Amino acid sequence: MLKKLLSLCLLAIMVLSFTACGTKKDDSEAGNNSDFKVAVIHIGDPADGAGYTFAHDQGIVAMQEELKLSDDQVIRKNNVNDADAVAIRTAMEEAIEEGADIIFGTSWGYMDTMDEMAKEYTDVIFSHASGYMSNETNFNNYFGRIYQARYLSGIAAGLKTQSDMIGYVAAMGIDNSEVTGGINAFALGVESVNPDAKVYVKVTNSWLDPTLEKQAAEALLDMGCDVIAQHADSTAPQMAAEARGVWGVGYNSDMTKDAPKAHLTAPVWKWGVYYTKAAKDAMEGTWKSENYFGGLAEGFVDVSTLSDNCAEGTKDAIDAAKQRILDGFKVFEGELYDNQGNVVCAAGEALTDADITGAMNWYYKTVEVK
Amino acid sequence: MIINFLYAAIKAGTPLLFGTTGEIMTERSGHLNLGVEGMMYMGAFLGFYVGFHTGSLPLALLAAFAIGLFAALIYAFLTVTMMANQNVTGLTLTIFGTGFAKFFGESMIREAGGSPKLADSFMTTISEKPIPVLGDIPVLGKLLFSHNPLVYIAVIIAVICSIYLMRTKAGLNMRAVGENPAAADAAGINVTLVKYIHIMLGGGICALGGAYLSLINGGGIWNNSSAVNGQGWISVALVIFASWSPMKAIYGSLVFGAFSVLQFYVPKDIIQIPNAFYVMLPFLITTFVLILASMRKSKEGSQPAGCGVNYFREER
Numbered sequence: 130m131l132k133k134l135l136s137l138c139l140l141a142i143m144v145l146s147f148t149a150c151g152t153k154k155d156d157s158e159a160g161n162n163s164d165f166k167v168a169v170i171h172i173g174d175p176a177d178g179a180g181y182t183f184a185h186d187q188g189i190v191a192m193q194e195e196l197k198l199s200d201d202q203v204i205r206k207n208n209v210n211d212a213d214a215v216a217i218r219t220a221m222e223e224a225i226e227e228g229a230d231i232i233f234g235t236s237w238g239y240m241d242t243m244d245e246m247a248k249e250y251t252d253v254i255f256s257h258a259s260g261y262m263s264n265e266t267n268f269n270n271y272f273g274r275i276y277q278a279r280y281l282s283g284i285a286a287g288l289k290t291q292s293d294m295i296g297y298v299a300a301m302g303i304d305n306s307e308v309t310g311g312i313n314a315f316a317l318g319v320e321s322v323n324p325d326a327k328v329y330v331k332v333t334n335s336w337l338d339p340t341l342e343k344q345a346a347e348a349l350l351d352m353g354c355d356v357i358a359q360h361a362d363s364t365a366p367q368m369a370a371e372a373r374g375v376w377g378v379g380y381n382s383d384m385t386k387d388a389p390k391a392h393l394t395a396p397v398w399k400w401g402v403y404y405t406k407a408a409k410d411a412m413e414g415t416w417k418s419e420n421y422f423g424g425l426a427e428g429f430v431d432v433s434t435l436s437d438n439c440a441e442g443t444k445d446a447i448d449a450a451k452q453r454i455l456d457g458f459k460v461f462e463g464e465l466y467d468n469q470g471n472v473v474c475a476a477g478e479a480l481t482d483a484d485i486t487g488a489m490n491w492y493y494k495t496v497e498v499k
Numbered sequence: 500m501i502i503n504f505l506y507a508a509i510k511a512g513t514p515l516l517f518g519t520t521g522e523i524m525t526e527r528s529g530h531l532n533l534g535v536e537g538m539m540y541m542g543a544f545l546g547f548y549v550g551f552h553t554g555s556l557p558l559a560l561l562a563a564f565a566i567g568l569f570a571a572l573i574y575a576f577l578t579v580t581m582m583a584n585q586n587v588t589g590l591t592l593t594i595f596g597t598g599f600a601k602f603f604g605e606s607m608i609r610e611a612g613g614s615p616k617l618a619d620s621f622m623t624t625i626s627e628k629p630i631p632v633l634g635d636i637p638v639l640g641k642l643l644f645s646h647n648p649l650v651y652i653a654v655i656i657a658v659i660c661s662i663y664l665m666r667t668k669a670g671l672n673m674r675a676v677g678e679n680p681a682a683a684d685a686a687g688i689n690v691t692l693v694k695y696i697h698i699m700l701g702g703g704i705c706a707l708g709g710a711y712l713s714l715i716n717g718g719g720i721w722n723n724s725s726a727v728n729g730q731g732w733i734s735v736a737l738v739i740f741a742s743w744s745p746m747k748a749i750y751g752s753l754v755f756g757a758f759s760v761l762q763f764y765v766p767k768d769i770i771q772i773p774n775a776f777y778v779m780l781p782f783l784i785t786t787f788v789l790i791l792a793s794m795r796k797s798k799e800g801s802q803p804a805g806c807g808v809n810y811f812r813e814e815r
Contacts, residue, residue: 176605177723178614208724302774331763334774339722340712340730344511348763351503363725364614368718372626387616387720498767 165412167192167404168204168229170220172211172236173337173362180337180362182207184381185235185258188400195405196412204229211238218242225253231411233404234258244268254411258400259307261487265418271403274424276314276485278396280460281432281447282378283318285393286326286356288440289376293326295319296349298359298366300336303498306489308360311396313493314460314485315358315378320495322446329354330498337362343369350375352499356393367392376438383433393443395433402429422482425454460485467491504764505642505757509650512756514539514716516653517708518734519741519748520660525571525701527664527743528694529677529805530578533589535705536731537596538570542706543713543726544600547615548607550714551721554618556625556648563710564703570596571702572695579694582809593731604723617719625649625714649711654749656704661745673697677803680810690810708734736785742792742800755781 169189173182186205193203204227206220217239224232231254234243240260247255247268255268263269286295297315301308316328329352331345342361346369349357357370358378364387370377371391377384379395403421410416423429435444454460461480467473473491474480480489492498518535525532532538546563550556574592577583607615625647629635633644664670675683676693684690713726737755741748762777792801 173724174601174605176608178608179720332774334778337725338728339718339725340511340716340728343716343718344507344760345763347507348503348760351500351507351764363722364720365716365718365722368720372622372718387614388718499763 162412163199163202164228165198165230166202166204166228167198167408167411168206168221168224168227168232170209170217170224170232170234170236170239171205171207172209172238174207175205179364179382179384179387181381182235182362184398185233185400187382188398188402188404189233191401192404192408195401196408198408209236209239211236214242218246221246225250229253231256231408231416233407240270254407254416256407263418263420267418269418269420271407271421271423272486273398273422273427273429274482274485275396275398275430276310276460277425277454278430278432279311279314280318280321280454281450282358282394282396283315283320284322284446284450285432285435285439285443286315286358286376286378287319287321287323288443288446289393289438290319290323290326290356292353292355293323294352294354295326295328296346296352296354296357297328297330297496298342298345298349298357298361299330299332300361301334302332303490303492306485306487309492310485310489311360312496313489313491316493316495317460318450320493321450326495328358328493328496330492330496332498333361335361339363339365342366346370349499364388379433385433385436389436391438392436393439394435394447397431397433399429399431402427425451466494468494468496470494500764502638502641504760506645507760507764508753508757509642509646510715510756511759512752512754513650513653514708514711514730515734515737515755516657516748516752517711518705518731519737519752520653520657520745521567521701521704521706521708522734522738523701523741523743523745523748524660524697524704526738526806527677527803528673528697528701529680529803529808529810530575530694530698531585531589531807532571532574532592532698532701533586533735534570534574534592534596534702535734536727536729537593537599538567538702538705539709539712539727539731539734540596540600541566541570542709544604544607544709546706546710547617547713547717547721547726548603550617550621551607551611551615554621556621556714559714560649560652560707560710563706567703567706567709568699569702570706571699574702575695575698578809579691579698582811585807585809597727600726601723604721604726607721608723615721617714622719647715649707649715652707653711656707657745657749660704664745674803677805680805684810684812690812694810705731705734733781736782739802740781740785740788742788743803744800754784758784 171182175186204224209220234257237259243255243257244262257270259272260270319326333341343365346357346366350373355375357366359366367377367384367388371388377391385392459479463474463478464476465474542563545566546559549562550559577588578585627647629645634640672688680690737751741751758780
């Protein structure tokens with residue numbers, strides 16, 4: 130008898146909790162602004178205070194302030210491994226359960242799972258950084274012309290170097306066109322102000338590994354490089370440059386506070402520009418599934434404030450180049466040679482965004498992998 | 500070029516030397532502690548935290564050592580007194596230590612309002628500088644006498660541990676406990692005490708390796724996601740490579756350090772091997788050493804016979 134009573138009680142509780150879920154769902158569908166929630170899936174931890182995830186999170190913070198959202202309206206899922214489909218799905222399902230209306234996935238590896246889930250959860254908007262997948266209703270991607278900012282940062286490096294040897298700590302090898310395109314744009318920037326300088330690349334094969342990044346930077350410094358640029362997530366290469374009393378060009382976020390005596394400037398993303406736009410549209414119900422590809426013109430990428438370490442005239446040179454880009458200079462304009470002596474862009478032609486961020490697997494002629 | 504390479508190898512090998520020496524002390528007393536990674540993480544955090552707030556290197560190292568002692572005490576209590584499975588306990592300690600460092604690391608960042616950075620005076624203390632006179636010797640001066648202070652500390656600890664193990668009575672007792680605790684017990688050695696002391700000592704030394712990573716390798720900035728990043732596991736492998744001898748650990752860590760920086764010093768225009776191969780090399784060599792050791796069939800340089808097995812007095 131007691132057993133039956135107990136099971137009846139449990140049943141009642143279950144039914145009640147179901148209804149509780151149901152009512153909650155109804156509330157969120159009513160859709161006024163205080164119910165609107167934004168979720169972001171981070172590969173790292175914004176608490177690192179610098180680097181890729183931090184830069185994205187700064188964008189989220191900017192969006193939150195701009196749209197006057199409360200802290201409850203922003204859901205963060207941190208340290209979500211982008212090679213673990215189960216973890217990605219769990220993180221996003223949690224976010225949806227908490228009431229997310231739009232989900233930003235910040236890492237490449239989230240793409241396939243987002244594509245699948247966009248079909249299942251048609252009333253949630255999925256937005257993915259750096260990928261190429263999208264659909265017509267609730268899934269788009271966003272990325273940008275960071276190569277424009279890299280070109281500008283190359284100018285700072287080219288003007289600063291004394292040995293005409295610039296080191297570049299790269300996360301991935303020649304096959305990764307996001308990295309390779311960045312290196313080439315940087316080298317073009319260097320060449321535009323210092324035709325004698327060469328860019329030496331060392332690859333760590335890891336997006337984030339401070340120890341490896343530091344070792345790679347030190348090996349470049351041992352070769353005689355006196356400016357260290359990077360496409361890697363930690364500040365370690367900048368710290369290595371500072372310890373040797375030479376210079377560096379960071380990435381993702383302004384690293385001047387980390388290496389005040391070495392850092393010149395860094396190509397940075399202003400993710401907030403997109404996050405604010407997308408979240409605002411989603412909140413007002415005007416969101417359309419269009420892929421976003423921003424650049425200097427949109428204020429989506431830029432170089433961080435030039436530090437006092439920069440050579441004289443850097444600011445003028447960068448401002449002039451910025452103006453040229455705004456006036457239509459494509460950065461990759463022919464005639465360009467790769468470091469094997471092949472023509473990769475014929476005279477009078479220019480490479481497209483798709484070529485630069487998606488299909489670049491050659492190094493510019495002043496680049497050498499060491 | 501070669502000198503720069505060897506110099507970088509020594510630096511890369513130092514955290515491994517700490518971890519390996521610590522783990523050798525632990526394993527020699529009969530306990531396989533797979534928590535090296537976790538203890539390193541805890542040492543990395545506390546060493547950095549204390550260094551950040553006090554600006555004193557000795558205090559930072561002492562704090563790291565102390566938290567290593569504490570972490571190993573947990574392990575020792577569970578495995579020696581409670582007879583828990585050593586592998587499982589060690590793995591748990593790794594997970595705990597990693598979480599511990601990341602949890603408090605995050606609150607340290609909040610407290611500092613951005614990524615915490617060590618004071619310039621602290622950075623000068625731990626910077627690489629030649630020892631007067633000795634540092635002026637060509638080649639050798641750069642290779643042996645121009646390091647940051649922790650490199651010397653690591654070597655000194657390894658040498659002391661080696662002398663202690665091989666040349667003192669206490670070391671002999673401890674080896675006896677590791678080889679055959681029942682016999683050692685019968686000979687009147689306090690097995691439990693010896694195990695506690697050496698597991699904790701080993702943990703403290705491992706944690707110093709973590710402090711090396713956060714203070715030196717991090718360049719003075721706390722990196723919350725990957726302060727240790729697998730170096731603890733490499734240390735565990737290195738114990739086998741060094742055949743449980745702290746002296747051999749010195750060469751061993753140099754070899755492993757050399758492999759870890761090799762990819763950055765091989766001229767890529769002449770020799771083209773995929774990077775993954777360089778990452779694989781240390782483990783390949785370890786396998787090779789293991790095979791050689793098993794072929795030799797000598798007791799010398801093999802794992803202590805009692806390692807990994809809990810000693811239960813009533814089962815004698």
